[in-house]
Amino acid sequence: MSEINSAVQPRQNNRINVNFARIMLLLCAAIWGGSYVSSKYALEVFPPQWLMGVRMLGACIIMGAVFFKTIRKNFTKKLIIPSLLTGVTYYASLVTQTEGLRWIDPGRSAFLTAAYCVIAPFSAWMIIRKKPTLLGIIAALTCVVGVGLVALKPGSLVLTLSHGDVLTLICAAVFAFNLTYLAYYSRQYNPVALTFGQFSVSGVLFLCGAAISEPLPNFNAEDNWITITNMFYLIVIVTVLAQIIQNYTLIYLSTANASVIMCTECLFTLLFSSILYNERVTSVAFIGFALIFAAILLASLAEHIELIKIKNKQKISETESKVASAAASTI
Numbered sequence: 001m002s003e004i005n006s007a008v009q010p011r012q013n014n015r016i017n018v019n020f021a022r023i024m025l026l027l028c029a030a031i032w033g034g035s036y037v038s039s040k041y042a043l044e045v046f047p048p049q050w051l052m053g054v055r056m057l058g059a060c061i062i063m064g065a066v067f068f069k070t071i072r073k074n075f076t077k078k079l080i081i082p083s084l085l086t087g088v089t090y091y092a093s094l095v096t097q098t099e100g101l102r103w104i105d106p107g108r109s110a111f112l113t114a115a116y117c118v119i120a121p122f123s124a125w126m127i128i129r130k131k132p133t134l135l136g137i138i139a140a141l142t143c144v145v146g147v148g149l150v151a152l153k154p155g156s157l158v159l160t161l162s163h164g165d166v167l168t169l170i171c172a173a174v175f176a177f178n179l180t181y182l183a184y185y186s187r188q189y190n191p192v193a194l195t196f197g198q199f200s201v202s203g204v205l206f207l208c209g210a211a212i213s214e215p216l217p218n219f220n221a222e223d224n225w226i227t228i229t230n231m232f233y234l235i236v237i238v239t240v241l242a243q244i245i246q247n248y249t250l251i252y253l254s255t256a257n258a259s260v261i262m263c264t265e266c267l268f269t270l271l272f273s274s275i276l277y278n279e280r281v282t283s284v285a286f287i288g289f290a291l292i293f294a295a296i297l298l299a300s301l302a303e304h305i306e307l308i309k310i311k312n313k314q315k316i317s318e319t320e321s322k323v324a325s326a327a328a329s330t331i
Contacts, residue, residue: 021249025261028242028249033268035238036106037276039098042230046217048098049210051234052091056203058235059243060196067192074190079197082185086194087201089178094202095209097171103164106277108150110269111289112168117263117296118143119176127180135302143295149288183250183258191247199239263296 042051064071101109121136147169161169185194219227250258270281270289281289 017252021252022261024245025249025253025258026264028245029262029265030268031238031242032265033110034272035234036101036110036269037272038230038233038238039101040106040277041226042234043098043102045219045227047210047214048102049095049206049214050217052094052098053203053206053210054231055235055239056199056206058231059199059239060203062236062240063192063196063199067196070190070192071196074193075197079189079193082181082189082194083197083201085181086178086185086198088205089174089181090198091202091205093171093175093178095206096167096174100164100167100171103162104168106273107266107270107281107289108285109164109168110266110273111150111292112147112165113172113175114263114266114292114296115143115147115169115172116176116179118292118299119173120179121299121302123176123180127177127184133302133306135305136299139295139298139302142298143292146288146291146293146295149291150285182247186247186250191251192244195243195247199243263293263300266293 039051046054097109097113104112118136118139121133122140125131150165182194182198246262253261266289274280
């Protein structure tokens with residue numbers, strides 16, 4: 001096994017650490033699910049890049065204050081390239097997602113974004129030269145059908161992908177690369193320092209983009225408390241807490257295991273959006289969402305099977321080495 005391939009495998013840990021990581025990642029999924037609705041309301045005040053720029057800036061300030069010693073100790077020159085790769089892909093995924101969210105409902109956005117789980121095996125193919133499995137290809141085709149059903153115009157058979165839909169699908173593709181880079185680098189560098197680097201790079205890009213292409217935020221004194229509450233949730237809970245938890249859990253879980261848990265984010269989003277945003281889903285779109293979710297599970301199953309095969313090969317190799325050593329010692 002090559003050095004790169006071995007680097008993207010989870011650490012060997014006891015069952016308690018693995019189960020705890022699963023619980024924490026499920027908590028992240030619920031937090032992210034709520035962020036779609038919160039962002040939808042925040043966009044009434046902030047243009048997309050100003051919103052994300054303020055989130056990243058606030059996150060960097062909080063992390064710098066809370067984790068100053070950790071960041072100072074672990075943020076070395078070696079983290080520059082990982083920070084650039086994760087930061088640029090994070091920026092590209094969030095700017096397309098947030099812009100797309102201006103035009104579509106939160107639940108729809110979440111399910112289309114969740115297609116990144118299906119795309120991830122193909123991004124891993126490009127980055128670490130690991131070919132997708134047959135199940136992974138079937139999952140991709142299932143996801144395409146699901147997106148097609150979501151895109152059907154109500155009462156007809158005409159595909160109508162809106163501007164927001166297209167941007168969100170682009171977000172899913174880019175985020176697949178971001179997750180692959182994070183899974184790779186989180187096992188080589190301190191997750192807090194890596195997260196800080198990612199936020200710093202993306203934050204600069206967001207603020208520069210906002211200053212060049214967007215008007216200033218439009219604050220309304222009557223809604224200030226709602227704006228403050230939304231920004232606190234988006235900065236402290238979603239951007240800082242959930243992202244750090246995600247990066248730590250990726251140390252203990254395989255990408256397949258993590259993807260299955262993370263994809264529940266779209267279910268939480270649909271739940272919160274139905275309750276808090278009064279989103280309504282047509283029967284055809286619901287079937288499309290179900291197919292997208294099934295595709296995510298198929299993609300995760302494919303990677304899980306591949307991981308089992310790798311572990312079995314390692315065990316066989318270790319057994320053969322022990323047998324060879326024992327035979328050599330008797331000669």
